[in-house]
Amino acid sequence: MxxxxxxxxxxxxxxxxxxxxxxxxxxxxxxxxxxxxxxxxxxxxxxxxxxxxxxxxxxxxxxxxxxxxxxxxxxxxxxxxxxxxxxxxxxxxxxxxxxxxxxxxxxxxxxxxxxxxxxFTFEHALLKNEIPIRHIEQDCNVPMYKTNIPCVKAGKFQGMTVASMRPIKQSDVVRAVQVTSRFPAVHGAPIHIGDPSVIGIQNINQPDFGDMVPINAGEVPVFWACGVTPQAVAMESxxxxxxxxxxxxxxxxxxxxxxxxxx
Structure with missing residues (x-):
């Protein structure tokens, strides 16, 4: 590559x-x-x-x-x-x-x-803080999932939030939150950390969009709001x-x- x-x-x-x-x-x-x-x-x-x-x-x-x-x-x-x-x-x-x-x-x-x-914008900041990005390491697409978190309706547009996921070492999670919180113009802080089922994801190994990446021992899945949300909204609206x-x-x-x- x-x-x-x-x-x-x-x-x-x-x-x-x-x-x-x-x-x-x-x-x-x-x-x-x-x-x-x-x-x-x-x-x-x-x-x-x-x-x-x-x-x-x-x-x-x-x-x-x-x-x-x-x-x-x-x-x-x-x-x-x-x-x-x-x-x-x-x-x-x-x-x-x-x-x-x-x-x-x-x-x-x-x-x-x-x-x-x-x-993808704040990933550069994560890398500068020595927080690895699995999908970049594996040269594949980030995994994205439909969640049970509803968007606020506007006119004909309504639907559920889509989230992207990155496995983060437990020791790096707080730093990852701090780093990405600085970028509200590109989704900002995570919307969920940990158990995927809490936000309606039943199988972390089957993303709705993108590619599956492994979550290694000592890592937790961290979810950010995703700009693929309009596509889920289009399907519903x-x-x-x-x-x-x-x-x-x-x-x-x-x-x-x-x-x-x-x-």
Missing amino acids: NDLSSVSPSDLRKMIRQNELIRPTAGMANGFAQANLAILKKEDAFDFLLFCQRNPKPCPILDVTEVGSPIPQIAAPTGDIRTDIPKYRIYKHGELVEEVTDITAYWEEDMVGFLIGCS KPELMITHAPGYMFITDLRDEKLGVL
Whole structure:
């Protein structure tokens, strides 16, 4: 595997745009924020914006595009949300109908794009604190699970929170909470530590999205709110059309992760 941790966001987006890089983006462009994506037609955009405002843990907004524009002016003014994500998902009336590497053919002039903070962003801070990240070590996707934690309803949008999980050594859990708490713009502190069944996860070895990773002796599963939540919401709320990133395949922004942190 090529080390992409020090490659610039613009160079990575160019590689992705040219279909030279089709894999999960964890560990890429260390020091820069990554983002989840949700694209909706204008008629659904206000309800979704309200949904994000009411649910800032799973859906912290980094940028919203102008109606009809695929350019995220704040997060990446040289980027294009139609081409710069390695893999997209197309949902119609709540059903996943296709995965593609380019959504130009689906783009309509009344669409609005939402870039939502991603926990891949704070992983760089965890690594700097010598807290290992299992899915980066194993070069696979982070495991993600549907939980029994309800989101606050807004308009037609409702559903349960999705959580990402990282095994953390018991001796590192407090530090992991401290480190990630500094990044509320990318999900912040964990929403649960320990027994998965408490939040409705019956089998930790069968994630709903992403890949399974082992939890070793002396480690506990730690769960963070996840920006895949809008996909679970789409399945339940059934908007006419929602386009998202494929779980783990993120948009890499020009935003410095430390500028999203709080002291």
